[in-house]
Amino acid sequence: MTDKTIAMTAAGVETDVIPARGRVVKSKWMRDLLTFLMVFGPGLIVMVADNDAGAVSTYSQAGAQYGTHLLWIVLLLLPVTYFIQEMVVRLGIATGKGHAAMIYQRFGKWWGLFSLVDLELVNFLTLVTEFAAIHLALSKLGVDPRYGVPLAAAGLIFIVLSGSYRRWERSVVFLCLLDFAWFAIAGRVGPPFGQVVKHSLLPSMPAGGITPDLMFLVIAIVGTTIAPWQLFFQQSCIADKRLRFADLKWARLDTLLGAFITIAAAACMMIVGTASHAHGFRFTDPAQMAIDLGRFGGPFVRDGLLLLMINAAVLGTTAISLSSAWAYGEVRGWPHSLQFPVREAPGFYVLYLISVAAAAGIVMIPRAPLQLIILGVQVLAGVMLPSAIIFLQLLLNDKELLGEFANKPWNNWVNWTIIIVLFVLSVILAVQVTAPNLFPSAAGGPTT
Amino acid sequence: METMKNPSHFLVVHPLDDVPEVKVDTEALGPMAMTRSVRLSLMSLRAYLVLMILLVVYHVVMLAR
Numbered sequence: 001m002t003d004k005t006i007a008m009t010a011a012g013v014e015t016d017v018i019p020a021r022g023r024v025v026k027s028k029w030m031r032d033l034l035t036f037l038m039v040f041g042p043g044l045i046v047m048v049a050d051n052d053a054g055a056v057s058t059y060s061q062a063g064a065q066y067g068t069h070l071l072w073i074v075l076l077l078l079p080v081t082y083f084i085q086e087m088v089v090r091l092g093i094a095t096g097k098g099h100a101a102m103i104y105q106r107f108g109k110w111w112g113l114f115s116l117v118d119l120e121l122v123n124f125l126t127l128v129t130e131f132a133a134i135h136l137a138l139s140k141l142g143v144d145p146r147y148g149v150p151l152a153a154a155g156l157i158f159i160v161l162s163g164s165y166r167r168w169e170r171s172v173v174f175l176c177l178l179d180f181a182w183f184a185i186a187g188r189v190g191p192p193f194g195q196v197v198k199h200s201l202l203p204s205m206p207a208g209g210i211t212p213d214l215m216f217l218v219i220a221i222v223g224t225t226i227a228p229w230q231l232f233f234q235q236s237c238i239a240d241k242r243l244r245f246a247d248l249k250w251a252r253l254d255t256l257l258g259a260f261i262t263i264a265a266a267a268c269m270m271i272v273g274t275a276s277h278a279h280g281f282r283f284t285d286p287a288q289m290a291i292d293l294g295r296f297g298g299p300f301v302r303d304g305l306l307l308l309m310i311n312a313a314v315l316g317t318t319a320i321s322l323s324s325a326w327a328y329g330e331v332r333g334w335p336h337s338l339q340f341p342v343r344e345a346p347g348f349y350v351l352y353l354i355s356v357a358a359a360a361g362i363v364m365i366p367r368a369p370l371q372l373i374i375l376g377v378q379v380l381a382g383v384m385l386p387s388a389i390i391f392l393q394l395l396l397n398d399k400e401l402l403g404e405f406a407n408k409p410w411n412n413w414v415n416w417t418i419i420i421v422l423f424v425l426s427v428i429l430a431v432q433v434t435a436p437n438l439f440p441s442a443a444g445g446p447t448t
Numbered sequence: 449m450e451t452m453k454n455p456s457h458f459l460v461v462h463p464l465d466d467v468p469e470v471k472v473d474t475e476a477l478g479p480m481a482m483t484r485s486v487r488l489s490l491m492s493l494r495a496y497l498v499l500m501i502l503l504v505v506y507h508v509v510m511l512a513r
Contacts, residue, residue: 021465022459024457026456026457028458031458038462096469096471105475106479106480166464243463244463244466244469339464387496393489398480400477430500434507435503435507
């Protein structure tokens with residue numbers, strides 16, 4: 001492999017007119033590997049960032065309440081999350097534009113504004129919950145959150161300010177790879193491997209059968225695995241990275257790999273929750289679970305879990321804030337790329353900065369209404385997810401827009417089935433959150 | 449992609465270093481054609497949103513009591 005500059009167009013024809021930096025390799029195998037590594041990123045990031053602080057809480061609560069019995073549901077979500085994000089990949093590569101811009105241009109201002117306002121609102125409220133998790137985990141680590149939370153916010157702002165998409169992507173991919181520590185901790189504290197495999201592959205019900213509590217936890221698991229911001233984030237990310245038509249198969253592989261990693265990490269969170277249950281601890285929140293498990297697992301387990309909780313919140317924060325900033329920039333027609341320095345895209349960076357700083361600021365307020373914020377996230381996500389997926393499905397059937405990249409009939413069968421299931425689950429969740437007295441036997445609502 | 453001077457050598461270019469591709473001109477396309485399936489989907493979405501608004505109003509009324 002050499003590192004030299006060659007004049008070459010996107011189609012592979014040498015030219016003196018438009019220069020492009022490239023690497024020359026001598027085998028097809030190396031070409032494919034290098035191309036994949038260059039395309040790799042958006043799929044992994046969107047999937048791993050989805051295992052944010054709320055996801056850590058939901059999966060570990062599921063493990064703490066029902067052991068490994070719900071692992072098969074997590075596995076079932078692997079194709080669902082892949083199919084949805086694969087549509088986003090096609091849309092992003094074919095149009096080179098973000099999801100918010102597409103909704104605006106193809107469905108008009110009303111739907112465009114509705115999607116944008118809903119996205120910005122639910123994203124901001126989710127950011128507050130991410131910083132609340134950072135605050136909680138830092139307190140348990142013995143770090144004063146008055147210094148730790150602003151420091152985390154400053155770090156999150158710093159990683160986007162370099163004016164280089166690649167630098168941001170490398171930093172975030174590194175954080176994503178830290179998620180592999182979940183495997184080490186789950187392996188150390190979890191139940192026997194045979195039990196994990198059995199409950200992952202064979203659907204089973206916990207003792208007590210289907211109760212409202214179980215049903216709502218299942219809905220929360222689905223809701224946390226498929227989030228509206230993911231659609232906006234990955235499409236904008238692909239547009240910002242300027243992925244080409246020829247990159248489609250590698251972008252699909254990136255997304256599939258990300259889906260496997262995130263589902264495996266989610267299963268590990270559930271396994272860790274199972275360990276907490278097996279030792280007789282009552283689940284209140286993941287930070288307390290880390291302290292409880294640390295009593296027999298040692299400081300590696302305790303500090304490892306708390307740091308993973310912070311990492312999950314940091315990953316969620318950068319991805320969610322960027323999805324907000326990209327979407328707003330697309331709709332307003334502002335320059336909105338991580339490739340631009342701050343002076344060339346001030347609105348984009350200021351929006352990112354405001355999102356992060358305001359969310360961090362809210363959790364620093366004593367007695368901030370976090371429960372109300374969590375309720376807001378649940379309701380708005382319930383409104384947002386089905387509508388965002390409907391728009392996605394309609395756009396993917398838009399042959400005028402996508403041509404050969406449009407959905408095939410089998411795609412539509414799979415996707416409409418997913419959409420109908422998500423609609424039903426979202427309605428049930430919204431009814432539970434807004435009218436809990438309609439479910440008198442439910443002891444408590446789901447977590448975010 | 450093979451280089452023209454040496455077919456046994458392959459050039460790999462990072463997407464950000466490559467020449468930008470010509471994508472579909474979405475602005476020229478204008479709004480999506482309102483076929484029956486599109487209209488039905490958007491109507492279902494409107495019904496869903498009305499249901500959500502009613503649920504939130506119900507929640508607020510119950511809280512106010």
